[in-house]
Amino acid sequence: MTEFNARYLKDYLPSDFSINTIDLTFELDDNKTKVTSVMSISKNTSEANKIILNGEQLKLIAVYYNDTALNASEYQVDDDSLSFLIKDNECTVKIVTEIDPENNTSLEGLFKSGGAFCTQCEAEGFRRITYYLDRPDVMAKFTTKVIADKNLYPYLLSNGNKIDSGDLNNNRHFVTWEDPFLKPCYLFALVAGDFDLLQDSYKTTSGRDVRLEIFVDKGNKTKAHHAMASLKHSMRWDEDTFGLEYDLDIYMIVAVDFFNMGAMENKGLNVFNSKFVLADKETATDTDYFNVEAVIAHEYFHNWTGNRVTCRDWFQLSLKEGLTVFRDQQFSADMHSAAVTRIKNVRVMRAQQFSEDAGPMSHPIRPEKVVEMNNFYTLTVYEKGSEVIRMLHTLLGKDKFRQGLDLYFQRFDGQAVTCDDFVTAMADAAKIDLILFKRWYSQSGTPIVKVEESFNTNSGEYQINLSQLTLPTKDQATKYALHIPIAIELINNEGTQSHLLELKSDNQQWRFSGFHEKPTLGFLANFSAPVKVDFEQSNSDLAIIMTSAKDKFLRWDAGQKLFSNTISQIITDTNYQIPAELIDILATQLCDNSDPALIAEQFTLPNFHELVEQFKPINPIKLVDALDKLKLFIAKGLEKQLLSIYQALADKPYLNNAQSIGDRALKNMSLSYLVLLPEHHDLVKRQYLTSDNMTDALAALQSSATQTVESFDAMMASFEQRWENTTLVMDKWFSLQAAYKGSNIFERLKNLTEHSLFSLKNPNRARSLIGAFAQNNSRYFHCETGRGYQFLADQICSLNAINPQVASRLITALIQYQDFDEYRQNLMKSQLERIAILPNLSKDLKEKLDAAL
Known part of the structure; x- marks a missing residue:
């Protein structure tokens, strides 16, 4: 088995060489793309003499030093580098390589996505394009000339501003791009294809006009309008909030179906996974709309926080x-x-x-x-x-x-x-x-903050004692005190006080005076620090926080604690009777209709993975059963209120605004409870058949999948028939199938992996089935036979040779085996051991397996 060397932060050294400029020429071909790189190189130290350039999966054609071809004895080349002597303080090096984009299933470097050429160079993909100092502190000015067939690839794109274009022989054409800003090679981008183009413009605060262009697959132009609006909102927000203005004449986004990440902030030419660009009400949910806007903003904001610095x-x-x-x-x-x-x-x-x-x-x-x-x-x-x-x-x-x-x-x-x-x-x-x-x-690990409180009825003084502890982790045995900002509220009949405490040592105390009665403590307002809290509060205190805290996060969090406490009781005592007062507390929340989206969140139980983190090591099936029991208890106890809310919101027209989004969230939350009661199964079918938007259709199907409603298969068949030619919607279809709670789930999974529209080469499709099953179908992923673990391991073994990045992300569900009971730990470890002996195990997987085993 190949051994891979670790790199350490402590070993960082600046590069011996600078690459000041690089001129790239791409002659695009599916299997034999020719890349010519001309670099201006200078020494950073007089002692520097041998340069080692990174390169992987490249066919070296020629190397030139100051226009003189080097013979094979003058350079050394192996699987991951090209090296030769640099004799002058400044020199020009030309390197010609050949690459095979069509068979590059790793989707790093230059690859084919559908019919388009596309690049992904972060973190270390540029070395799969040409030999280079592939490290982020080597920053150069890039000029890129792209040559391709004019009919097949009418759009030839790269970073920066277009400076030249024209026609060539044999129906080919070229476009040359120049990026005026220094950048590391991980920000290099190239796209060539035939797209629909949505154009707009934006005037910056200083009065500059910026061309905005979004390239999408043919037929998807109407689905890009939300992305364009999101981009303009992002640009305005960054100017208004941080005074940061865009710095090129053009900003381009390209949406592709085959992409390992969500998106990539390449300077002036962002490449996006199409799921974070395309949206309309028929094919995208409210969550999709939110995510498109958020990811568009994220990549745009990188222009300063990532690209300029x-x-x-x-x-x-x-x-x-x-x-x-x-x-x-x-x-x-x-x-x-x-x-x-x-x-x-x-x-x-x-x-x-x-x-x-x-x-x-x-x-x-x-x-x-x-x-x-x-x-x-x-x-x-x-x-x-x-x-x-x-x-x-x-x-x-x-x-x-x-x-x-x-x-x-x-x-x-x-x-x-x-x-x-x-x-x-x-x-x-x-x-x-x-x-x-x-x-x-x-420092790694999550700090645990322990809270102790006391109240002196004679002096009216309230005291908080805080201590912090970070448990040893696999990578670090010794932990130290951190500087933790903790926002609190002190709630009593006279009002609410807000304070910011700064915990800087292992133990600290704070005193507050002037109280006539002990206040109720709302701790960690707005989640002011990423810590776990060790603090026991009564249901009555949690109810006070839920109704009286100023901070809405505190109100929601108190409800989550109430749910978690109840689930803990159900797990530990099989005869535990959930108290009726829980329904009374929750009923008051349903009466507040000021923020329907917040109510929907308040009634969303902590998910399986949140609770595992609280109760580990745990029998996962006991946890699933406890969640189901609590949800059914709430459904029965609040049936009339939930049904009333659902009926009031069911026939509201679709609008894409905050009120309507909140109403849909509250309606579909209500449906997710009502579907637990067989007498309301008809609501699911009716909503699916009458919905005019993907949010409601998907909510109906999700409710049906989790409760194995009788009409599920018929609805899924009609859904498939309608959307089989729409890639992103079919990703949703596969995810719904993966979440199905019926006992024949493994037969379904086998059939789905053999479906004509399923391919492990498409990261979105792999995640939509395999990842969704491991993440969202806890009852069967963790089933006693171990078939869930075996299914995931089988897919990871296949992905190891196709796309190691995707395989490495999916294996997370197995490597965290210590969260579960000993029986399941052994089942999961046996699958990890099976993966670990794969021939040609990828570096991506080996690192995680070594850590886990």
Whole structure:
């Protein structure tokens, strides 16, 4: 088996060479694309003499040094590099390579997506295009000439501004692009294809006109209008909020079906997974609309936080990703309900990131060690990284945070820098000490904050004692105290006090005076820090928070704690009777119709993965049963209110505005409870047959799949017949099938993998079936026979040779086996061991398997 070497942050050294300019010429061909690279190279130290360029899966044709061809004895080439001597302080190197885009199923470097050529170079894909110093701190000016058949590929796109174009012999044509900004090669992009084009323009604050162009597959132009509107909203928001204006004459987005990631922020030419561009009411849900807007914004915001200022090395990935996720979350909060947006962020943290923090691949937001960089595009780097930026925003305040960001750009525009550089700019601008805060970047794991409270009835003094503990993780045995901002509310009959506590040591105390009675503590308002909380509160205290807290997140969170406490009781006591008072508490929430989207969130139970993180190690079937029991109890107890809400909202016309989106969320939440009662199964079929939008149609099918409603198969057959030629909708169809709770699920899965529209080569399709089953069908993924684990492992074995990135992401569901009871741990480990002995095991999988086993 191949051994792969780890890279360590501590070993970072600047490059011995700079590449000042690179001129690229692509002569596109499905199997024999010729790439000619001409680089202006200079030495950074007088001692430098041998340059080692990265390169993978390349056929080397020729190497020229200052226009003289090198013979084979003058360079060394192997599977991952090309090296030769640099004799002069400055020189020109030309390299000619040949690549095979059509058979590049890894979707890294240059590949075919449908009928189009497309690139993905982050993190280390450029080395699959040509030999280069493939590292983010080597920044050059790129000029790119693309040559291709004019009929097949009328659009030839790359970064920057178009400077030349024309016709050539044999019905070919060319376009030349020049990017005036220095950039690392991971931001290089090329697309060639025949698309529908949606055009618009945007006038910046300074009065510059920017051309906006979105390229989509033929026939999808009408589905790109929401993406275009989202782009313009993003540009305006970034100018208004952070004073950041776009800097090129053109901004292009291309949507492709075959893409490993959500999207890529290549300078001036963003390449997107089509699921984050295309949307109309017939084919996209309200969630899809939200995600399109959020991802469009995220990639646009990268123009400054990622492109203009980039990472010195890949260990600093959160420098750009954590900061940009924070920015897109703030944007989404301004565009929609801030409370609901925040709740959705926190659900991801609790359900997935906390588990990652405690699992075998635990790492800080700035990792210390990497084998395969693709494995570190994680929720820790992105989502926890965003929470770390949010804590800075909380500690500094809005104005000083803006001053810190301004100083960051002033110091580092056009440079490749580190996370320390960013935090130092924030500290200098705000004139505060953030030395202790920097530990968040280097320490893995989720801190646990323990809360103890006391009240002196004689003095009216209320005291809070806080302690923090971060448990040892696989990568770090010793943990230290962190700087944790904790927002609280003290609630009593006289009103509510809000305070920000800064926990900086293992134990601290705070005292508050002037109370006539013990206040109720609302702890961690707005989820002010990514921590777990050890704090027992009574149902009556939680009910007070649910109705009286100013912070809407606290209200929602109190309800989640109430649900979790009930589920814990059901699991530990098989004879436990859920108290009727729970229905009374919940009934009051349904009476508040001021924010229907928030009510829908309040009635959405903690999901399986959130609860696993609280109760592990756990028998997963007991947890599923407990969730089902609680949901049925609520459905029976609130049947009349839920039915009344559903009927009041059922026939409202479709509108794409906040009120209508909230109404649909509340209606479909009600349906998800009512479907538990057989007498209401007809509601599901009626909604599916009468819906004029994908949100309602999909909600009906999801409710039907989870309860194995009799009409499910007939509805799914009609859905397939209608949408079989619409790729993104069929992804939804496969996901619905994967979530089916019937006992014949494994026969269904086998048939689905053999379906004419299923292909492991399409990452979206693989995730929509395999990933959806592992993530959303806990009863059968964790079934006692182990067939669920075997199914996932079988698919991962196939994907290892096709697309290691996708395989590596899907294996997460197996490597976190320690969350479950010993019986299932053994079943899961046996499948991991089976994968581990694969011949030609990919680097992506081997790193995770080594950590897990």
